[in-house]
Amino acid sequence: MKAMKKLHVAAAVASLFAVGSAMAATISQSGVTVAREVIMKNSQAIIAPAASFTYAGNLSANAASSQDFNLVLKLGGDGAAAWLATAGNLPNLETVQVKAFVAGAPVDVPVLAAGTTAAGKAAVELLDIEVVDAQTLRFKFRLENKDNVPVNLTTAQVNFNVNTAAIAAATVGGVDFDAQPAPAAPKFAKVTNLVPTVGTVDADGAAEIATDVCSDGDKRISLNIRNYTGSGVGVIGESGETGVTNNGYILFSQAVNVVIGKGVAPNRSTNPAVENKALATDSAGFGTSTVMPLGFVKFRNLSVDAWDTDLATDYYKLRANNANNNGDLNTAGVLNTDGAVDTKEAVVKLYSSNGFAAGSTITLSNSPFCSATGANNVSTAGTVVASADGKDWTVTFSHAQLVSVVTGGAVTNTLLAIGDPLATGPLGAGADPVSGYTATTDRAYICYNVPGNVEIPQSTFQGVASLIKEDLSDEQNNKSCRRDLAGLGGGVKIDVRNFIGWDPAKPVSDAYGEWINVVRVINNSETQSADLTGQYIRADGKYGKWGAMGELPARAARYFTAKEIHTLLSNNSSLAGADNTGPGGITAAAGQELAANTRLRISSTKASTLRVQNYFYNTRTGALTEVSGAQGADFVNLEASPRDHIDQDAQTGIKK
Structure with missing residues (x-):
């Protein structure tokens, strides 16, 4: 020996x-x-x-x-x-x-x-x-x-x-x-x-x-x-x-380690324009409209030289093609006591705050783009066991699925080399100028795949990853800590309930009548720009015209008059039952040129926090009255900004 x-x-x-x-x-x-x-x-x-x-x-x-x-x-x-x-x-x-x-x-x-x-x-x-x-x-x-x-x-x-x-x-x-x-x-x-x-x-x-x-x-x-x-x-x-x-007669030290984390995976939002059934575009290209990277799993050797049970041949480590053993991903079903890690499968337990989309799956990828295009490898869907309330998923990836992510099918490599150095992003391989991502070779990304035709619950996610050893082997499973993964929000959707629309039927000199409506939109994020889209919600409940209202940089604000809003909201909604004739809907009462109770909905797919202030200005008296308290918001991304959570009102976004 x-x-x-x-x-x-x-x-x-x-x-x-x-x-x-x-x-x-x-x-x-x-x-x-x-x-x-x-x-x-x-x-x-x-x-x-x-x-x-x-x-x-x-x-x-x-x-x-x-x-x-x-x-x-x-x-x-x-x-x-x-x-x-x-x-x-x-x-x-x-x-x-x-x-x-x-x-x-x-x-x-x-x-x-x-x-x-x-x-x-x-x-x-x-x-x-x-x-x-x-x-x-x-x-x-x-x-x-x-x-x-x-x-x-x-x-x-x-x-x-x-x-x-x-x-x-x-x-x-x-x-x-x-x-x-x-x-x-x-x-x-x-x-x-x-x-x-x-x-x-x-x-x-x-x-x-x-x-x-x-x-x-x-x-x-x-x-x-x-x-x-x-x-x-x-x-x-x-x-x-x-x-x-x-x-120090016998020291037992941990030799192999499993880590889970968010990494480069960004928080994402659902797309309100399609009833939150798809994901909003990610500027870095991580994932697609139906795929979102939640984070990564990393398997690694610690800097410890520790024996396997034979105390003679090799230290216990993840390795590829070692002369003295055939563990790790090289051969399944062969038990070893000479330094090899007898890998059977990997298990990822995902904890969500609101559950997962019906019909969705979880896969592993060797890049955060979670796409099988180019040089990227993506496994088939892992086997899911859901908790009774459906919010926690335990996903098992078999030995063969791990092999497919690492090598694309060849049983010759190790869990130490999962990432593909040629992982293809939006603009090509290697260091991607759009995503800012440089391909790594030491982690597998967790990909959340949604059908694209059912509503996606907005959730925050956490995960625990385990490396499971082969049946009948005398090896313990390695288990990670529980850590935060990327969050999934629904953007921001705010209804301005007390809104006075501009009436183009009135003379230009009296276009607003006695009262003028001014809306101030504030992006109170320190880092994220906000794309703004507006739409009329008519008094009869039908969707009206919609249109882009521009983009606000982080910390920026902008005033919109009702006339400006009328000009911007120039697109007709194709949704069945929509009415694109303007902000009306119910027959105007005597003396009214414009039906009351029209609301303005403002939505952003990028923003995780947004505020709208609403003012009525009286042209006769000069009185300025703030009526912001009448607005409502669907604020779902609590992870991003929990202090901004207010009572929810708008349940969906723009209907194009």
């Missing part, structure tokens, strides 16, 4: 007391870092790292006598990790090594089974490995000296969980040591009961890591070693919890 990666080697010194003697000792460990993702259930076990305990004093035995010593290994740290101590799984003497340091040079000391040291020889015998409790193993040793010369090992080091070899007979300090025969197959100490240590279990019973800023950080198992030296194999005088501890 490849040498284990060093986490760190720590040394602590403690005075450890035995019967009639005091001895100092140190502990050093070859710690390992293991990917948290590869531990999913308590029944899993991984090989424990090696550990060493060094007596900085004397292990000695007089002629034809012995000295017993115990070493106790106790697990601690996070969770309740335990030794795999079931029948047949305890370590054996082939995993224990003793070295003596004579004049500073290491000398191998044979380790034999109890009672097997030959006459006239010396050796260290492993008497027993006792399971004290789930976290504690006691190794009982005896320095057996059958020679007629006293033996002193001076500084002695005991190594655990190493692969030993045969040791020839040798002389240490004038004493003949027995030969250690060729070892049998080693049984390494293993650590189990790891799920409480390394991860969390979701409500559905699946082990999942809450990733990114939601992560609960690294988890670690510590190791405490305490000792006993003296006569007999008892534990009287065994050092207690003040033994020597290294807190």
Whole structure:
């Protein structure tokens, strides 16, 4: 097996007391870092790292006598990790090594089974490995000296969980040591009961890591070693919890990460001119009238070198065409323990404030244009499971769908390279001068596809993304935080209820009569320009003429007189039942040249916030009266500007 990666080697010194003697000792460990993702259930076990305990004093035995010593290994740290101590799984003497340091040079000391040291020889015998409790193993040793010369090992080091070899007979300090025969197959100490240590279990019973800023950080198992030296194999005088501890025996770190977010996806509006059944044009070209990017999902490797469960071949990472494994997107249905990510599917859970359009679907794309034109790849629709109220959608994308987004169908690549560097936007590939988007290669975009013939609910969206591992694999799912995605509003639609239309039938000198109507439109956005469209809503409820009223830059305002509005609203509505004869509708009362109760509707598809002030000016008295309180608005984009929300009135926009 490849040498284990060093986490760190720590040394602590403690005075450890035995019967009639005091001895100092140190502990050093070859710690390992293991990917948290590869531990999913308590029944899993991984090989424990090696550990060493060094007596900085004397292990000695007089002629034809012995000295017993115990070493106790106790697990601690996070969770309740335990030794795999079931029948047949305890370590054996082939995993224990003793070295003596004579004049500073290491000398191998044979380790034999109890009672097997030959006459006239010396050796260290492993008497027993006792399971004290789930976290504690006691190794009982005896320095057996059958020679007629006293033996002193001076500084002695005991190594655990190493692969030993045969040791020839040798002389240490004038004493003949027995030969250690060729070892049998080693049984390494293993650590189990790891799920409480390394991860969390979701409500559905699946082990999942809450990733990114939601992560609960690294988890670690510590190791405490305490000792006993003296006569007999008892534990009287065994050092207690003040033994020597290294807190980095096994470190579990997250190696793979999933992120979800809004990214370059813009907030969009529905198009009121088509009864909010399609999306308004996006100037950057992200999506179409029936497709909207909600945000992106990004799969990535963290800067952590952490082993898979074999602790030998490769660190656990997303990768393409690796020589030692075939995980990630290369081959489906093959389980790996050598560093490969056993990817089954990706799941995106979308939370909406008002639901989704009937008949809509969710796809993945390698660009925010969410279009299959040019070099862009778009998956087929993911499988949707809706919540009872229809507002939350859980969308599953299969292994094959992930492959189609990454490569267009070839099963050779990795989730690390989803984006297409040739992603085609409105004006071509690469850095697009209209959208300002430079193609990326590390994320998949979530595309909301609407039918175009049903009303689209205005909603704000959030999402959580998960990387699901293959069935029967012992790998945890990676899960992102819940984050905001792009919002979908309906633009702004305002009814000016108290409106006095201009009557062209009157003489020019008396075109307004005694009262003149002046409307002031204010774009109170700091960033977004507002395209203005107006339409008459007749007193009989029919739609009247409509027309563009220009565009207001951010923070701009403009006055419109009723005569200006009459000139601008010059287009006939083709809607069935519309009446394009002007702002009338009901027979004028006696003395009226123009029917009352005509309203003016002002709409913007771009704006997320808009205000209209309405004034009546009396030409005879000079009185100016503001009647803005009579207006109504359908203000749906609360995410953009919640402080501007007022009672809703206009439910739809312009009917062309």
